Every structure is written in C-alpha cells, then in structure tokens.
Amino acid sequence: MCAECQGSCAERPPPMTRAAWEVQRVRCLCLAASMPELVAEFDRLNGTNLGRRGSGMELAIDDATGRADEDLRRFVAFVEECVVERLCGPRPDVG
Numbered sequence: 826m827c828a829e830c831q832g833s834c835a836e837r838p839p840p841m842t843r844a845a846w847e848v849q850r851v852r853c854l855c856l857a858a859s860m861p862e863l864v865a866e867f868d869r870l871n872g873t874n875l876g877r878r879g880s881g882m883e884l885a886i887d888d889a890t891g892r893a894d895e896d897l898r899r900f901v902a903f904v905e906e907c908v909v910e911r912l913c914g915p916r917p918d919v920g
Contacts, residue, residue, distance in 0.1 A: 843917045850909050850916075857904045867900055875900055 841849070857863055864875050873896035877884055887893045910916075 841913060841917060846913055846917055849913045850905065853909045853912065854901060854904055857908060858900070864900075867903065871899060871903075873899060 858875075861876075868874060868876050868878075874887060874892070875896050879887075884893075887896075
C-alpha cells in the first residue's frame, strides 16, 4: 500500500505521454471555446472581448491593436491552468 494515496495509486492511470497530453489540451481548449457561457463569464470577469461584442469598427480596432490576440492568449492560459492541468496533470517533459 502506498503511504501517499492510501492504496489508490493502483487505480490511477499511467502518466500521459506528451503527445497524448497535447491532444487532450487541444480538445479541452476547443470544448472551452465552444461554451458560450464560459466565454461570456471570462469576458465579464477579465474585461476581454472574446465574444466579439461591439460594432464592426470596434472589432477592427481590437484586431488592429492586437487586443483580440492578447485576449485569446489570456483565455488559453486560463483554460490550461484551470481545466487542462487539473484533468490531465502538468505537461509531461518528454514523450
């Protein structure tokens, strides 16, 4: 019996390879981006505009200034930290 987990370690799946982890990462990112409620709440809490609200001119300014790209980077970092790492564990170093 493992002292760390009181015997449940035999029930844990083996660690993922890096390739398998990346596949799960992409799946989580796609699923999170397809959830309108999650995107809307992320926008509300972070002051971002991933939901692309606003006039055509406002959206063009967001694109031209790099705001849209920065908002997306922030969303990806949030999903990786709050979803991917909790479901799949940290990114494997090798494999």
